[in-house]
Amino acid sequence: MTSAREKILDAYEESLTTVGVAATTLDAVARIAGVSKGGLIYHFPSKEALADALIERFTGMARTSADQLQGDAATTVRHFIEMSSSVGDELDTAWLAVMNLSRNGNQSATRAVLELERSWHDAILESTGSPLVAHMTKLLGDGLYHSTSFVSESRESLPEAAKLLPSDGEREAIIRTLLDLLDE
Amino acid sequence: MTSAREKILDAYEESLTTVGVAATTLDAVARIAGVSKGGLIYHFPSKEALADALIERFTGMARTSADQLQGDAATTVRHFIEMSSSVGDELDTAWLAVMNLSRNGNQSATRAVLELERSWHDAILESTGSPLVAHMTKLLGDGLYHSTSFVSESRESLPEAAKLLPSDGEREAIIRTLLDLLDE
DNA sequence: GTCTATAGCTCGATAGAC
DNA sequence: GTCTATCGAGCTATAGAC
Numbered sequence: 001m002t003s004a005r006e007k008i009l010d011a012y013e014e015s016l017t018t019v020g021v022a023a024t025t026l027d028a029v030a031r032i033a034g035v036s037k038g039g040l041i042y043h044f045p046s047k048e049a050l051a052d053a054l055i056e057r058f059t060g061m062a063r064t065s066a067d068q069l070q071g072d073a074a075t076t077v078r079h080f081i082e083m084s085s086s087v088g089d090e091l092d093t094a095w096l097a098v099m100n101l102s103r104n105g106n107q108s109a110t111r112a113v114l115e116l117e118r119s120w121h122d123a124i125l126e127s128t129g130s131p132l133v134a135h136m137t138k139l140l141g142d143g144l145y146h147s148t149s150f151v152s153e154s155r156e157s158l159p160e161a162a163k164l165l166p167s168d169g170e171r172e173a174i175i176r177t178l179l180d181l182l183d184e
Numbered sequence: 185m186t187s188a189r190e191k192i193l194d195a196y197e198e199s200l201t202t203v204g205v206a207a208t209t210l211d212a213v214a215r216i217a218g219v220s221k222g223g224l225i226y227h228f229p230s231k232e233a234l235a236d237a238l239i240e241r242f243t244g245m246a247r248t249s250a251d252q253l254q255g256d257a258a259t260t261v262r263h264f265i266e267m268s269s270s271v272g273d274e275l276d277t278a279w280l281a282v283m284n285l286s287r288n289g290n291q292s293a294t295r296a297v298l299e300l301e302r303s304w305h306d307a308i309l310e311s312t313g314s315p316l317v318a319h320m321t322k323l324l325g326d327g328l329y330h331s332t333s334f335v336s337e338s339r340e341s342l343p344e345a346a347k348l349l350p351s352d353g354e355r356e357a358i359i360r361t362l363l364d365l366l367d368e
Numbered sequence: 369g370t371c372t373a374t375a376g377c378t379c380g381a382t383a384g385a386c
Numbered sequence: 387g388t389c390t391a392t393c394g395a396g397c398t399a400t401a402g403a404c
Contacts, residue, residue: 021205037371110341135354139350147322153294154298158298163305170316222388226388
């Protein structure tokens with residue numbers, strides 16, 4: 001059984017990622033979580049406290065994610081590229097929510113996202129030993145993530161958007177290109 | 185002399201990109217534009233009309249941008265990568281603003297962004313003739329843009345964020361890698 | 369620990385003077 | 387064409403019953 005606290009944070013994330021900050025009211029979050037506004041306020045005394053808790057939970061996931069990028073070059077590169085094309089998992093949802101807070105003026109959110117970006121980059125740089133390949137891997141992953149999540153969000157209204165994404169075979173070719181660069 | 189209408193749209197963009205949708209009230213936009221709320225409402229009878237006008241202006245810029253990507257493979261790839269690392273120009277600001285509307289539930293904004301994404305991708309695909317290089321160019325550009333704008337937004341609070349961006353030399357190496365792939 | 373009720377504020381939009 | 391004044395809706399947060 002998930003605690004009420006976690007259910008509320010999940011609902012907050014869901015609202016932030018689906019309808020955005022403007023429509024994410026305490027009422028809406030409480031309704032999604034299945035509690036009353038009073039119940040929500042008991043756990044999180046203000047909207048800011050709710051945002052802080054979300055960012056804190058995100059930071060924990062971020063640490064885990066960066067740790068998982070440790071390994072030899074081939075594993076790290078492949079893992080990062082594949083992670084970047086997955087949408088809908090825990091970290092992805094949290095990322096989108098925190099990113100939305102960041103873009104709407106929440107400085108703690110900006111700091112948390114930047115911290116994760118830096119951890120990823122450092123991990124890839126350390127395992128590959130090449131600044132160029134590290135940057136390319138990071139950029140390709142970022143682009144992949146941007147495209148995947150944007151296409152995923154708009155798929156229902158515009159199905160042909162899927163053409164923007166590389167196929168599985170192309171993704172393999174991208175990974176191979178990156179690893180080939182390391183061998184030169 | 186810029187028309188009041190354009191000044192209001194500029195102010196709307198500025199507010200959307202700096203403080204976000206939630207804090208972008210009609211009062212705030214009017215204040216930035218240097219008009220009263222009544223004056224704003226004369227030009228744009230509702231907030232939705234304001235958003236529609238912004239998206240329409242963005243769509244115009246988007247068409248121009250996609251047209252400029254026509255050319256031979258080397259020119260197109262270089263142009264797209266360099267465009268992706270520029271921050272603060274007209275199209276970039278408009279993009280950020282419309283993107284923020286999209287992420288907050290505005291369907292027209294989503295459609296406009298997707299349309300531009302598709303135009304870019306089609307132009308790169310046509311000039312390179314290679315689906316793999318087209319996707320890689322597009323992804324690298326997207327990643328570059330994401331990093332550049334995010335780092336740029338947060339630079340004041342976190343100066344060390346600049347390390348996340350590739351140097352000019354690395355950007356050249358990235359372009360060269362893409363063009364080498366075409367020659368194989 | 370969760371609820372209802374409501375106070376107090378801010379926003380979008382309207383009305384009407386100039 | 388631009389302004390001030392103001393209404394009604396919807397928001398966060400508080401108070402207090404259970």
